[in-house]
Amino acid sequence: MLGELLAWIYLHPEESSSVAELARRFKVSQSTVSREADRLAEAGLIQTERRGNMRLLRADLTGPLARPLTELLALTYGPSAVLADLLPALPGVAEAYIYGSWAARYSGEPGPPPHDVDVLVVGDVDDDDLADAARDAERRLGREVNVHRVSVASWRSADDPFLTSVRSRPTYAIVEPGDPR
Known part of the structure; x- marks a missing residue:
């Protein structure tokens, strides 16, 4: 619980969170959160x-x-950890990447914490399964998760300006080609 609490606080530095709302989020008592907060302070x-x-x-x-x-905390409790828990289990996911601001932060580019998470899923995965995974990730991260799905052929092609742009910037691999599942 301590790691999750610390991760929530540090990965949402623009917010102050009340002991009561954190107790609800982590399904523990307010006294437990308060005790851990005393130690962290x-x-x-x-x-x-x-x-x-x-x-x-x-x-x-x-x-x-x-x-x-x-x-x-971003690596152990942030988008990369949450999505690595959710996406590989979905049938049809050949590859998956975080792109945009979170990928830039993971690669060391300075900047404020991103407000949302952009995810590119390559493969033939069911849209409903992807939507469910995105909602689960949003709940766990407290941030919007935007999933963009493309076929393997589209990802391999150089014709799509959006995908060319994604490839030209930092990406963070969640599911790499050939990952055993």
Whole structure:
């Protein structure tokens, strides 16, 4: 629970989250979240603020651990981890990539946390299955997940300007060609 809590706070640094909403999200008691928040605040990893009877938690981005911790949490709890849990299980997925802002962050390009996740799925996968996976990912990540599906032939072709653009920028592989499933 501690890793998930820390990941939520650090991967949503633009937000302050209340103890109550985090307890609901992680299906634990408010006292459990509050106890973990005390430990994280004492370690200098989060900031806490009181607004009336609400206790708000926010990532402390001023410390020396903020950047490497955010990168580690993004890899272990962020879009790459969530999508790697969901997409390989879908029949017909030949390849899958994160592209756009999240891929740029994973490749080291600086910038603010992206507001959504762009995913390219290559193969002949059922649209309903993809939509279900996207909704599950959105729920787990707290961010919109935009899935674009293309055929293997389209991905291999150089004719599509959109795919040419995707290939010219950073991508992060979720399912690579030939991944055993």
